[in-house]
Amino acid sequence: MKEILYQKIAMTMGSQIRQGTLKTGDKLPSLRTVCREYGISMNTATQAYIELEAKGLIVSRPQSGFYVNYKPVHLSVPATSQPVAKADEKCVENLIANVFHSLNDKSVTRLSLGVPENELLPIARLNKELVSAMRGLKGSGTEYEEIQGNLKLRRDIARLTYTWNGNLNEEDIVTTAGAMNALSIGLMALTQRGDTIAVESPVYFGILQLAKSLGLNVIELPTHPVTGIEIDALKKALPKIKLCLLVSNFNNPLGSCMPETHKKEVVKLLATHNIPLIEDDLYGDVYFGKSRPKPCKAFDEEGLVLWCGSVSKTLAPGYRVGWVAPGRFKEKIIHQKLIHTVSSTTITQETVANFLENGRYEHHLRNLRRELHANSLHYIRAIAEYFPEGTKVSRPQGGFMLWVELDERIDTAELYERAIRQKISIAPGRMFSLQDQFNNCMRLTYGQRWTEQLESKLKLLGSIVKGM
Template identity: 80%
Template sequence: MKEVLYQRIATVLTEQIKNGTLKTGDKMPSLRTLHKEYGVSMNTAIQAYLELEANGLIVSRPQSGYYVNYKPSNLSVPSVSKPANQAKSESVEALISKVYSTLSYNDVTRLSLGVPENELLPIAKLNKELVNAMRNLKGSGTEYEEIQGNRKLRRDIARLTYTWNGNLNEDDIVTTAGAMNAISFGLMALTQKGDTIAVESPVYFGILQLAKSLGLNVIELPTHPVTGIEPDALKKILPQIKVCMLVSNFNNPLGSCMPDEHKKEVVKMLSERGIPLIEDDLYGDVYFGNSRPKPCKVFDEEGLVLWSGSVSKTLAPGYRVGWLAPGKFKDKIVHQKLIHTVSSTTITQEAIANFLEKGRCENHLRKLRTELHANSLQFARAVAEYFPDGTKISRPQGGFMLWVELDKRIDATELYDRAIRQKISIAPGRMFSLQNQFNNCMRLSYGQRWSEQIDDKLKQLGRIAKGLI
């Protein structure tokens, strides 16, 4: 009888989910509420939710509850990218400048912005740590930091690597002014003008623009929206490249995450040829599953993986606190830091170190992950409901980027031009490649608190997209 009862409750909730009464991303009633409303035992309430979870209709979030996870059947994932298998370059600087020139406008809904909004960050707690840093540092933080970076911060970062079996120590870490600064040091230390590097496609435009500024050739690799680069495609171009550069966990903008077996295979094939891998892992801590995905660094036995990260996507974008574990290239990286920056910013490093040391970070990250996951589901639901038929979206299991592939008749740059007139900013897909591709794609950021206003803006964006067909 009890089995029939929990199935009956699950059937009622299933209907509410599928008819939209409970929308994707909504928090489900608590188990205690279910227990009271249906007059059933807590065990029966749990069985009903386990039934919904087994059917893929809800997901559980530790210490938060259950959320609707219904994915309408009319949404498929974007296509695997097919860039040309050679170094090509077409200018997109004007487009990038146009998109980012509007980000300081307070009246614009910034769906293009690649960082969490202030409401999702622990600003009050960080303010206290800034004050403490000025009180406790010599000269109130006006002195240069040692060249390798704040020792306490490096120790905290090394300690966090034990959660994914990194087992690094403070001497393995060099602090930087954010992840892009770390990547810059890596490319400057390991390449010369005219060398060729391999990257994902699409990939964060900052990496592409940095490579161009250093005079490097870029080969873009076919990339699956779920599993990342195709290892066989990388294998074919190994003789041509000096360095490989990957965002292995929750790639920006695609949201892909390489499976462990692919990471291990990539590290092995690069090691056999002595090719360094610069790994940008700044999204790894923003995972939606039960555990953090491992970076490629875990499989590095030769010291050829330069693992980078930062707090720009989780705590404080403007603090510019990042790091690099450069393996066997540590001396070269320290030299690059010495000649380009002399020292990291003393006060912000100390403030972040204090925040990490007091154990506040994991509690904040847990809340951030819960909210971002719920946001991703809300965005997916809104795109399915408001955008043209045939629209495809990524299925990110972490980060806060949604990759949207539109009808081929839609030019995302024109979509941007029309949307910005309605105070909506998006990131056209063309920004994320040096080749002429992704013209009908865009990146949307769900790194802001979900609201009726966001829902209205996505509805408006969908209407504009339909008008371009």
């Protein structure tokens, strides 16, 4: 009788989910509430939710509860990118500048902004740590920090790598002014003008601009929105490249996450050819599954992987606190840092170091992950409901980004111009490549609290697309 009852409850709730009464991202009643409303035991309620979870209709989040996870079947995932060998020199600087111009306009719904909004950050607690840092540091934080970086912060970062068996210590870490500074220093230390590097395609436009500014050639590798770069494409590129730069966990803008088997193979391939890998892992802590995905650094036996990260996407974007574990290239990295920055910012490093202690950062991350996961599901449901048939959307399991592919006749640069007039900002896909591709794609970010107003903006954006 108990088996029939839990199946009946699961069937009823499953029907509500499929019909849209319970929508993607909605939090379900707690198990105790289900027990009380249905007059059943805790075991029966648990079995009903296990049944729904097994069917992919709901998802459990530790210390939070159960959420609707129903994904409309008519939304396909974008295909693997197919960049061509020759780059198109079509200028996108104006497009990037236009998108960035709206970032500080509070009247604009910034679906283009790849960081969490202030409401998702522990600003009050950070302020307390900032005051504490000022009181505790010599000269109230006005003195230069040692070149390798704040010792306490380096210890805290090394300690956090236990989640992926990093086995790093404070001497393995060099602090930087954010992750982009870590990437910049790494490229300057390991390449020369005219060298060729390999990256994902699409890839964060800041990486492309950095590579161009250093006079580097870029090979864009075919990339799948779920599993990341194609290994065979990397193999073909190996004889041509001096270095590889990958966002292995929840890539920006695709949201792809390389499986462990792929990461192991990439690290082994590059080691065989003595090619360094700069790994941008600033999204790795924002995972939606049960555990943090390992970075490529976890499989690095030769010291060829430069593991880069920061708190810019999780804690304090404006503090510009990042780091790199440079492996065998530590002295080169420290030399470049000395030349270009002399020292990291003393007071913000101390502030972040204080916050990382005593489990506060982990607690904040749990809350942030829950919020972002729910947001991603809300976005996918809204896009399925309001955008034209045939729209394709990525299915990230972490990070901040959705990659949306529209009908090939839609130019998202033009869509941006139409949307910004309605106070909506998007990131056109053309920004994320040096080649003339992704013109019908866009990146939407979900780093803000879900509200009815936000849903209405997505609905309006969908109607604009339909009108094109």
